[in-house]
Amino acid sequence: MGKLIPGKLNFNYGESFGKKYRGILISVALFILLDASVMILNFYVSFEISEDAIGINLAGRQRMLSQRMAKSLYALSSESSESKEFNAAASELKTSKNLFDETLVAFTQGGETHNANKELIVLPQVNSQAGQATLKAAADVWLPYKLGVDSLLSDIDEKRDYTESLANALAQAKAKNIVLLGYMNDLTINLENVASSKASRLRVIQTVGISLAILNFLFIMLHFLRQLRDSDLVLEQARQETTEILQTVNEGLFLVDENMIIGNQHSKHLVEILGVSEIAGQNFQSLLENMISEKDAETSRGFIELLFDKKIKEKLIGDLNPLNLIEVNIAQASGGFLTKHLQFSFARAQQDGVISHVLVTVQDVTEKVRLEKALVESRKHSESQIELLTSLLHTHPSLLQEFITNSYNCYNKINNILRQPAKTTQLVKEKAINIFREIHNFKGEAASLKLEYFENQAHAIEDTLQDIRNKHDITGNDYLPLTVQLENLISYTQQVQQLTEKLALFGHYTSKASASASEKKILGNRQQDGWSHLGDFVQNIAQRNGKLVRFVSSGLNDIALDSEYAQQVKEICVQLLRNAVTHGIESPEDRELTEKPLEGRIDLRMAKISDEEMEITVMDDGNGLDYNAIREKAIESGRWDEDEIESWGNKHLLALIFHEGFSTAKEISKDAGRGVGMEAVMNHVLEHRGKITVSSRRGRHCRFVITLPIIPAREGLAA
The missing domain is CATH 1.20.120.160 (HPT domain)
Incomplete structure (x- = not known):
């Protein structure tokens, strides 16, 4: 199976979507355009009908104003000029005349007038031919009537005799009020007919628009259903291909969401790898906790959370994968556990630039690890x-x-x-x-x-x-x-x-002719080679501990000892030399600070002091015994009471270095820290009834002198 790259799953989706649903997009655009057109026409016609309704109301008001003017004239004729009723009638006559004339002019030419609330409004010109004819006829009748009323009001305002002008105005009212009422009634009917025509037109527009919208919607639905059918076929084919892939790949594949929930689909081999039959919908962390430690499972959860953080680059955290190679124990139905080595890899899966899931790939690498x-x-x-x-x-x-x-x-x-x-x-x-x-x-x-x-x-x-x-x-x-x-x-x-x-x-089968000379050169003398390796031993330990040492020996081959006894003497020398290098000789840096040569010196000398005894001396020019360090280690060990230790002198403290398990080394290494070497030396010495003398000067030297009996080699076995 080729490698999946989840980050690349969204190839040119916009372009593909546009080609696939072009018909639907055009239909939707036409539907929106049609609805917008119907709404605009509906708004426009509704606005006109609203204006016509105002005109109808004002036309009706004209009839009322005509009646009010006639009423006011009759009130003026019956009241004394000094009475309140007379003044009120004159005021109402003036107001009614002005409002009637203003509204009539607005109907005829278009212009401003006042509504019932005395607010100034703009009245459109009556455009119908019948309406204009009615207004012209009404204007011809209204003009002399208006002049008569104006003359009366002028006389009243100027305190002149108004008897004649009142009689003229009453005559005009009697002759033309009914006529004006008829013209205003005709105007009202005419305006109502215009408004009714517009309302009918609006209904037609709405009916046609709704019909077209329904047809367009049906077209969209049919087209969408066809596209949906085609898409279902493509999806079914893709699903079958995905199922085929998931059934055949050798790896375990599945998706995990941000809540650590495993997706509904996974590869068939995953069940065999993890040994779990029900995987879809499970919590990935809980699944891991059944195979690895809870702490490791929690670490894995934190790593997956980092993958869902878009601020963090995926490549930068790849090395942090805690499940790169893990050993798991899978419970078996028959009892017991099956140990496997699994390798998990994680990759982000994105949709529209958003991290939707993490693709998890699991491989069983048990055989590879084996x-x-x-x-x-x-x-x-x-x-x-x-x-x-x-x-x-x-x-x-x-x-x-x-x-x-x-x-x-x-x-x-x-x-x-x-x-x-x-x-x-x-x-x-x-x-x-x-x-x-x-x-x-x-x-x-x-x-x-x-x-x-x-x-x-x-x-x-x-x-x-x-x-x-x-x-x-x-x-x-x-x-x-x-x-x-x-x-x-x-x-x-x-x-x-x-x-x-x-x-x-x-x-043995090499040339005997050359062996006599070369073997002596290579093999050397057994007695000498029995001790010569100690120099290399000292240098190896010095190098391992970062120190420079010059090893000087003498008298090692002068005394022929029993082989088993010689081995014990060597063990003593080895332990003392190891102790001198690790505890005695300082590092080159420390020696330089104390103005010593960078290279320390260790002397090993073996000498015969009598026919029955010999003396082994190991001396180094190192730091000497640190009694304070010995005291601190003694207190730290807890073997002795602290007050008792504080009362001990150097001689008593010196004896501690030969105790079992006692060491002043800060940590255990190949060369120090066990507290066994010096104890072994003491055991050898006591076994042979020898004695040990130790002398030390802080910062200058430390010397061990061991006296042992001489056990000579048995005759025929020496050298």
């Missing part, structure tokens, strides 16, 4: 074989053979310790302490011969023993991991022995 592990193991095995061969080639055959012999002796001692019955917790714990001493001596010898594999394995066994010693309730089962490590170490030792024998056999 093959990679097998390849790594094979490579490690090959490298260890090469490393083993290289170390063997750099080690003197006799020393190597001696180391193998000593190794088996060490293994036998450890097995004997493990077999010893222990009925109490303290006795079980002492087993760990005794094994610790043996394996620490073994590690020292391996380090002195540059056999790094043995050194590393011994250090790992020390870690296991340290864990056992730190437990409160120790049982025999706690030693099971140790037995596995010991078995591996024995197996490796057997491989070394076989390679050593093959190399020895190979050397």
